[in-house]
Amino acid sequence: MADYDLEALSLPDLKKMQKDIAKAISTFEDRQKAEARAKVEALARDLGYSLAELVGNETKSSRAPAAAKYRHPENPKLTWSGCGRKPQWFVEALEAGKTASDLAIS
Missing domain, CATH: 4.10.430 (H-NS DNA Binding Protein)
Structure with a gap:
């Protein structure tokens, strides 16, 4: 991890760093999921399948639409x-x- 001398930074630099850190924190889980998905897709591809074939992308409705009255x-x-x-x-x-x-x- 980089060691920053925060005392030497200007206010605009500190605010930019704060904004960048907040963005990194908010997107952390999405980045982790994307990385996991890429690994699973690579494994499926190595086995000769697509991820969609193994997982299935079917969405099943739990109930039928109501009949018109x-x-x-x-x-x-x-x-x-x-x-x-x-x-x-x-x-x-x-x-x-x-x-x-x-x-x-x-």
Whole structure:
């Protein structure tokens, strides 16, 4: 490790060093992970595989999307499951005098 005479450095130099140290600390874990990944990829390559073949990049959803319960009156491609925030078209239809049962999918 380099030995610095901090007393001899100017304020701008000290602030730059502080900024560089903070950046090095914040990226330390990312650099460690990248190094580990490179080693694992090299080992997989030496064995004749890609890392993706060994680990698999499949993402499995834990649940299926909710079925649509409501449909836009003029544009049937716009639907809403009834879960979460109400879409703007649904709010506007209710304000125009329609009821939720008017918009419900039969």
